[in-house]
Amino acid sequence: MSDVALRMEHVYKKFRKGEIYNSLRDLLPALTGRMFQQRELRENDKREFWALQDLSFEVKRGEAFGIIGQNGAGKSTALKILSRIMKPTKGCMVVDGRLSALIEVTAGFHQDLTGRENIFLHGTILGMTKREIESKLDQIIAFSGIEEFIDTPVKRYSTGMFARLGFSVAAHVDPEVLIVDEVLSVGDYVFQRKCVDRMKEVIRGGATVLFVSHNLRSVAEFCQRALLLDKGRTVSVGSAQEVIAAYLNRSGREHATDANSSPVSISKVTVRSESGECCQFQSGQKAWIDVELIARSRCSKLSVSLYIRDEYSTLVFNTSTERLGHGNFTLEEGEAFLCTFELQLNMATGIFHPSILVYRYDTQTEYDRWETAATIYVGSPDDVQGFVHCFPKVVRHEIRAASDGRLTAIALDASRGGKCSAE
Amino acid sequence: MKEELKELYKYRGLLYMITYRDIKVRYKQSVMGFLWAILMPVLIVMSGIIVRYAYGLAAHVPLRTADIASVAVKSLPWAFLVSSIRFSCNSLINNQNLVTKIYFPKEIFPMAAVLASLFDLFVASGALVIFLLVIHTGWSAYLVWIPLLVVTMVLLATGIGMIVAAASLFFRDVKFIVEVLLTFGIFFTPVFFEVSMFGDKGKWLLLNPVGPILEGLSACIARHQSPDLSWFAYSLGFALFALLGGFVFFKHLEPAFAESV
Numbered sequence: 001m002s003d004v005a006l007r008m009e010h011v012y013k014k015f016r017k018g019e020i021y022n023s024l025r026d027l028l029p030a031l032t033g034r035m036f037q038q039r040e041l042r043e044n045d046k047r048e049f050w051a052l053q054d055l056s057f058e059v060k061r062g063e064a065f066g067i068i069g070q071n072g073a074g075k076s077t078a079l080k081i082l083s084r085i086m087k088p089t090k091g092c093m094v095v096d097g098r099l100s101a102l103i104e105v106t107a108g109f110h111q112d113l114t115g116r117e118n119i120f121l122h123g124t125i126l127g128m129t130k131r132e133i134e135s136k137l138d139q140i141i142a143f144s145g146i147e148e149f150i151d152t153p154v155k156r157y158s159t160g161m162f163a164r165l166g167f168s169v170a171a172h173v174d175p176e177v178l179i180v181d182e183v184l185s186v187g188d189y190v191f192q193r194k195c196v197d198r199m200k201e202v203i204r205g206g207a208t209v210l211f212v213s214h215n216l217r218s219v220a221e222f223c224q225r226a227l228l229l230d231k232g233r234t235v236s237v238g239s240a241q242e243v244i245a246a247y248l249n250r251s252g253r254e255h256a257t258d259a260n261s262s263p264v265s266i267s268k269v270t271v272r273s274e275s276g277e278c279c280q281f282q283s284g285q286k287a288w289i290d291v292e293l294i295a296r297s298r299c300s301k302l303s304v305s306l307y308i309r310d311e312y313s314t315l316v317f318n319t320s321t322e323r324l325g326h327g328n329f330t331l332e333e334g335e336a337f338l339c340t341f342e343l344q345l346n347m348a349t350g351i352f353h354p355s356i357l358v359y360r361y362d363t364q365t366e367y368d369r370w371e372t373a374a375t376i377y378v379g380s381p382d383d384v385q386g387f388v389h390c391f392p393k394v395v396r397h398e399i400r401a402a403s404d405g406r407l408t409a410i411a412l413d414a415s416r417g418g419k420c421s422a423e
Numbered sequence: 424m425k426e427e428l429k430e431l432y433k434y435r436g437l438l439y440m441i442t443y444r445d446i447k448v449r450y451k452q453s454v455m456g457f458l459w460a461i462l463m464p465v466l467i468v469m470s471g472i473i474v475r476y477a478y479g480l481a482a483h484v485p486l487r488t489a490d491i492a493s494v495a496v497k498s499l500p501w502a503f504l505v506s507s508i509r510f511s512c513n514s515l516i517n518n519q520n521l522v523t524k525i526y527f528p529k530e531i532f533p534m535a536a537v538l539a540s541l542f543d544l545f546v547a548s549g550a551l552v553i554f555l556l557v558i559h560t561g562w563s564a565y566l567v568w569i570p571l572l573v574v575t576m577v578l579l580a581t582g583i584g585m586i587v588a589a590a591s592l593f594f595r596d597v598k599f600i601v602e603v604l605l606t607f608g609i610f611f612t613p614v615f616f617e618v619s620m621f622g623d624k625g626k627w628l629l630l631n632p633v634g635p636i637l638e639g640l641s642a643c644i645a646r647h648q649s650p651d652l653s654w655f656a657y658s659l660g661f662a663l664f665a666l667l668g669g670f671v672f673f674k675h676l677e678p679a680f681a682e683s684v
Binding site for chain 2: 015024027085086112113129
């Protein structure tokens with residue numbers, strides 16, 4: 001066995017847009033028509049488009065590799081080619097080892113069968129033998145957490161239970177190469193955590209993982225290396241951090257407001273660190289957000305507001321020049337205005353999107369708004385999770401001798417954001 | 424070809440599982456499931472008896488037990504063929520989720536449809552045996568031909584099944600065409616009548632590869648004779664050709680399945 005588990009070489013994939021004849025009734029007249037009209041044939045060729053162009057990469061054995069990109073970048077097509085559901089138009093692909101794809105975890109389920117029967121059915125579809133499933137049956141059922149309903153037909157399951165059972169089966173396949181597509185967003189928080197832990201276990205077990213996601217946070221968490229796709233082309237390949245930075249630099253820079261109609265408009269927003277323009281920060285680091293406004297006509301009592309949202313659009317932080325004691329400025333026609341917010345990024349690891357809003361303070365009239373004016377990635381070396389970084393330290397860490405027959409141990413667990421837990 | 428067969432063999436557990444699923448789902452309510460396996464053959468046998476009775480009246484020949492036995496024996500495999508082709512035809516469409524999302528040899532679907540119909544055939548055969556005992560058909564050494572004839576039928580059904588399954592995924596009206604052909608196919612196949620009734624012209628009916636198989640079954644069960652060997656060889660050859668052709672056709676189209684849905 002070589003040390004390369006998965007390799008794509010100059011893979012191209014072409015799709016045809018527009019009308020496809022999907023009934024003989026339409027096809028037969030079209031075929032006879034085509035014999036006489038050569039031109040139509042040529043026009044048909046123009047309707048083709050390339051979903052993937054010259055995609056090449058290698059994933060080493062035991063490595064976790066991420067593919068990121070916006071919707072329509074070709075991620076799903078790449079996955080389908082890797083999992084051999086589609087054939088590339090050109091190029092070749094090599095997978096060395098048993099491959100399993102966590103693409104649609106409930107695809108193999110049949111509504112009328114019970115949970116237990118579906119475990120066998122879905123397990124077989126995913127490539128397990130009957131004996132293998134039998135030996136893991138208890139584990140799978142326990143993992144799904146729906147022991148009670150395992151002999152109920154799955155059509156009576158809730159969506160969450162359905163997905164959990166699907167993931168439980170898929171997570172126990174023990175593949176050598178695992179392809180994962182956005183499936184970690186299944187079930188409630190506790191179950192998601194379980195899934196993530198299971199994925200990590202699989203990775204630790206030496207499996208090669210190919211992870212496709214919009215969720216940059218999980219890519220950063222799982223993957224050593226990554227690849228950024230845009231419109232079917234490779235934009236960058238390298239360490240996960242570098243590629244995420246490249247992705248953030250490309251996205252979120254469009255300003256939607258019709259600037260001409262508004263008396264004041266936001267012309268520029270930049271995020272920088274001490275060393276210049278930047279989108280990657282460490283928890284606790286300082287960041288400066290420069291905002292530039294241009295007035296088209298006279299405006300008074302203006303204020304600039306800054307919103308920071310996380311990747312789920314939850315508001316993390318909000319302030320404004322007015323609230324910081326610099327409100328109510330007036331701009332004459334043609335004047336520009338510059339302001340800089342200095343922030344200390346006390347967030348835990350995550351992706352954040354600053355948005356800028358210009359408004360008139362007293363009437364609350366909105367003049368211009370720039371949603372997702374930038375995207376920043378905040379990382380932390382000590383893997384702090386949650387919303388904020390409380391800069392935890394373990395200041396006491398001891399085991400006491402059993403004095404009155406009871407053993408007491410108190411641990412301050414730094415990895416849980418400074419919360420105390422007694423065990 | 425060799426690689427593809429090897430892969431299919433590797434996935435035999437899945438073929439078993441999908442067949443099991445199809446049967447299980449159909450027999451989930453056991454009474455309905457059993458009726459389902461019996462209903463269609465019973466209807467065909469009854470219409471056959473009416474047709475034969477009418478024929479007897481017109482020709483002033485009384486209806487013999489052997490005629491009834493012959494109609495009953497031929498109806499079951501015909502019902503099997505119809506249901507396997509019908510289920511194969513929808514097998515890929517009904518499993519779109521699996522076709523587009525997970526990789527495995529997709530010919531498993533039409534094959535499982537044929538095997539599930541074969542299970543129905545066995546259930547119905549149980550009823551047929553009782554029926555034949557009741558009407559005192561008797562038995563002979565020629566019954567050893569039955570497995571060979573049934574296997575030929577299964578091969579033929581699988582071949583046709585793979586072709587219609589793949590075609591119906593690309594052209595949605597294939598399903599309707601197949602349905603029409605299955606409905607009227609019974610008039611072009613010696614189910615209700617014997618080829619011998621047509622005299623010399625009968626051989627044209629045997630060109631339909633299903634004909635010699637049904638005639639063969641009728642010969643060895645109802646008439647205690649050996650099937651016509653050369654016509655049996657023709658059917659077997661046709662079935663093997665359909666199986667091979669169907670497999671090649673299916674495998675040729677398979678990579679495009681995920682894109683066409």
